Structures are given as C-alpha cells and as structure tokens.
C-alpha cells in the first residue's frame with residue numbers, strides 16, 4: 412500500500428472511480444494506517460462515508476461515520492464512531508425502496524435524488540479480520556450501498572438520466588480545472 416501520507420480525494424472524471432477494487436488479503440498495520448488516514452480525510456471534507464478507491468487505493472475498504480449518521484437520524488449512538496467495513500458481501504436487500512438525495516466527496520457540489528433499497532444486510536470483516544453481519548436501514552443503509560458501489564467502480568450518477576450525468580460531468584470538469 413506504500414506511503415499513505417499524501418492521500419487526497421480522487422475527483423470525477425477519473426478512471427480510478429470506474430475500476431473494481433481488490434479484496435483485502437492481509438489484515439495488517441497498513442490497513443489500520445489507511446483507515447486512520449481515510450477517517451481524517453472524511454472528517455476534513457464533511458463526508459459520511461469514504462471508500463478506498465476515492466483516495467486512489469483499489470482495495471475493498473470502506474469507512475463510515477456511524478456517529479454522525481445516528482445523530483442525524485436521532486438513533487442511539489454506536490459504540491464506536493467509525494464503522495470500518497472490509498471485503499463486504501451483500502446478503503440481502505429489501506424490495507421496498509426509498510429515494511434520498513445523495514452527494515459524494517468525489518463529485519463535489521453534485522446532489523441527486525437516488526432510489527435504492529431501504530434495507531440491506533451485509534457480511535464484512537473489520538480491521539482485525541473478524542467477520543460480522545450487519546442489517547441496516549435508513550441513512551446508514553443508504554451510505555453502505557453508496558460506498559459498496561465505489562468498490563465496484565460505480566458512482567451515484569450511474570443511476571441518473573444521461574442528461575443529468577452530462578450536466579454533472581460539465582460541472583465537475585469546471586471544478587477540477589480550478590483545482
């Protein structure tokens with residue numbers, strides 16, 4: 412994984428955001444360092460979640476700010492602030508869907524309402540390599556689905572009309588040229 416010091420957010424359009432990430436094979440110090448860095452970046456940019464490909468690392472690693480999400484939904488606070496999801500597998504999604512406005516640190520200033528399943532069950536590993544299952548609904552389920560998409564090279568504008576995709580891309584290219 413190398414030097415994680417210089418990690419920055421990958422902004423669309425960028426081919427990295429459209430590639431499939433690899434499974435994590437060894438749960439070592441590198442994973443913890445990367446997760447720490449990802450937490451820092453997520454906080455700096457006010458994100459709810461961040462997937463490793465968004466910082467240019469094509470590994471199936473996600474971090475979610477479970478505390479902010481619980482606060483937002485007035486649900487009991489989680490034991491730990493960050494939900495760290497490695498090598499997730501989707502076990503089940505609900506037939507019932509809901510529409511929520513999504514944004515993404517890799518698509519700054521773009522917000523579109525997206526319809527997705529309301530509930531999701533996943534299996535995943537934590538940073539120690541311990542397996543967990545998790546059933547989520549509401550904003551947490553939304554966030555998990557959005558981040559898992561990143562691991563599969565998918566971004567939320569893939570769900571919108573081609574016109575909206577084009578508008579987003581024009582806006583993003585302008586933003587990128589000013590960076």
Ligand code: ZN
Nearest residue numbers: 514515516517
């Ligand atoms: Zn995103």
